[in-house]
Amino acid sequence: MKKTLRCIKLILILLLFPAAISAQGLITGTVTQADTGDPLPGANIIVKGTSTGTTSDFDGNFTLNVDSFPVTIVISSVGFTTQEISVDSAQSINVALQEGLALDEVIITGNRSRPRTILDSPVPIDNIGVEELKNTGQPTVDKMLTYKVPSFNSTNQTISDATAHFDPADLRGLGPSRTLVLVNGKRKNQSALVYINDTPGKGEVGVDLKSIPAAAIERIEVLRDGASAQYGSDAIAGVINMILKKGVDMTAVNVRSGVTTEGDGFYYGADLNTSIDIGENGGYLNFTVGYYDQEETNRAGEPGGDGLFGVIFGDDDILNGTLPWLQENPDLGMTIGQPQIKKTDIFFNVGIPFKNGNGEFYTFGGLTYRKGKSFALYRAPYWIPDEFNLLHEAGTEYQGFQPTFETDIRDNNNTVGVKFIVEGFN
Template identity: 40%
Template structure:
């Protein structure tokens, strides 16, 4: 493990740095706040006082003058436990950036907005070097300017918040303060592409005794392309960032009413148009004619474009009150995510071949409506809490209930998007090249319900000892019940030193997307196209392989930590953790007629060569260390703020559970390549060392971001792709031109660092730079103007 080598460096820095002290100090100006991971309101938010590790990131600097224009990439450069790398050549995963904590799957992190559960996206990640087989939350559907702070709970919390909170919880707190501000930004890569335009405005208006914050944002990010036209193994590809246009509006408000009653509301909508380049198809003289191309249409080959129209909606309304001394919170939250595909600059080769056989030129339509999918979630919460100052030295008792309904649907594309016009297993391949449309057999419309009750008791037995116990029982209509529990505690050794630890059980329900997603698509293996069927749970292929119905994953989490705060300007946290997951749901390896003959008739009848499905097939263990530290001090005529944040983790597959019919086929169920996608979903180590110096109207910032080594599987059995550790640097300068106007310029990855070069025939995206660690685009530069009204 990398820990023995990096730990001495980290410990040597402890005297200089501490947890985000400056960030926590900003939160301390709030009258009372609730920090994720606790049901108790606190007079201040400090990451050195919490029972479990929580980082609090203010978004004001990032929104006003940061080098990243979206939330996922902002957190990627701030939080070492957080990983989000833009994918390329990964179909739908190119259009929505997935995000995860502690090297686990994106669906094992629960995302909240103002403490309320946020819906996941409808997309299941099937390709790419990250989060294969998982469904996560689209962090970029919220504008940065609308966000007050982001709280990252680095501990299992299923007993407190329910399913998905295995790796941790991210709580996004939105603004509602009065005042107006606006941001205009521009950025591009040093290669001259990926032009990024941003216009965003926030206005908080006073309504009676309450306030309503309104944020509108428009972002246009141009396509980047790092393809090497001189590399014969790659061909005429488009490899880089997806072209994206976002139009977003968010409202967030709270309105005090009579006595101790408050009405609050949050509403948001985003429309996204995104377009990514698929794998190229060869022209005349290649094996793609007539199977995947028509000589009459694209004699020199072509790059199909996968265009997605994404609609994300969110609404939450609630009523806070006090009844007989108890604080109550009744809320209703609704969220939905819909994605529809249109494939352009393409053809259906079977239609073109049929036209050619009939005496025509060999033509096909060049664009197709390929269908899509949608997911919605409605959650009703009733939460009750009360602080008893005299009970056991001060106790907070909380309990509540939750009801949730989820729906998932798949919509078929137009006939030509999936049609095999010239006959099965003959001539041209069926469907639109780049992304075949969803077929009528894929269409589904499923729903489920869940009910939960919970109780939480946090008590300060002595001025030094605080203990929190939580228990939660949850029932799902489609697989049954689960009960989880958590015990956390902290002990104040001295005024400066706090010991803390937690043990909990958790679970994650199989998502509706994992249960019912169905598709036939084209994958490229060592540069060669292969037709693949992803079969939904309970359909003919999984049944023939003896795969049982999906059930919940179960976890056990352990955390042990130390916080040190020798002064108001310096603090340190160190936390060790272990996460054991049983019956983890993963996307299987690829089964073929050769490696599993019983499936040969089914595969042949579907006109595909490979198949995969979701299955509860493995146990994993994740061990790691989190270290955060920061210091603020006077230096010359200005002030220097320094922070260090480090995460080291290792995930290991500890067992493989093959259904009876697949006994002896464990190496196919979990191939060595798929195992590495799970065990090394992110770099083994990640660290951020930041310096900010302010003097008068000027502020300069430097961030050094270290990404540890990472190993991925190659297509050739037994071969691995070894990515060396890499370190990048971000630089920025801000000038407070007037009390209202702030101007910022800077660069990200200014030394143009890229991942270790590989054989493109072995990488997942078919290019010698894969989308691992920090991406493949290289250096970028930006300018921003922020104006406060």
């Protein structure tokens, strides 16, 4: 009896096994373009209603493993009409996809890329309009570029002597003296300050970007790659070309103001830009005048102890902050933040075409006058004592003193030239 039951089970297994085998299998095939017959790589082949699927290879071929039949497979590709095919058994199928609706426009959001002045350029060239710069909400051109141009850097350099009034700016972190700055395609003069502190560009001299008012600029072109073969060694990091406004349709007056969330650093500014026509051949005189006033900020922390002079003097009271003066002044008397600035700008841009249309006389430039005050390390009484009452009156408690760097900066520049055509060359 047991042998009979085993035989019956074996017969049933043998009968059902082919059915199970036939219930699953492989679907192979080729996906092509209906119009040309060319293979269509990267097409999606998915079992409808599931996540089971595959993609076609470079020759348009695919292999899809399914669990059971019949199935409906969906074949799709970007730019082509989706097809659905019912398959009853393991077999090879050929699919020809028809072209779908063409994409008229692709809009990308959340991208920092800028329109390129040369579309086929092998290096990145950013072309940024002045309105886009102003939309950053930053008060000066160097800070505007920091928020708009990848790899451009310019930050406040506090406790850095006079460097705090210039904020060294560079491209790709290669240093201020290796970033060429042009105005209307002509070299901008460098500042007279050598950055001697431990700031970006230590030992170098850079261009003072604060001396160029944003109101005078039409657009800025930034080449974010080396151009030393064309311009020289000062263009190793890249080139910044500021194009000044020419003729404008109307006079523009801008007034701006702001303050930090801490209530300090209040600033306000105003500028005017206008132009007049010169002659009847498209000549112009563009004129800009502006004023900017900025108060200092203070973001000094409260370390309590002085880790620098506590080690130098070998004094645990200074190091740990248990000295009475340090307990009364846990911020060590420091003022750390942006400096005070008062700035006045006058810029002009003139172009007078020749009557024969073969050239132009041009001149442009400006005058910037800037006064400011920044702060150095506070001279604490345990660091700079005053035993002979040179810094405080006798009978009073000596509290140390705060050195300041008070600047008087004049940045004047002027360019005059003639553009003309000789034998077809500009």
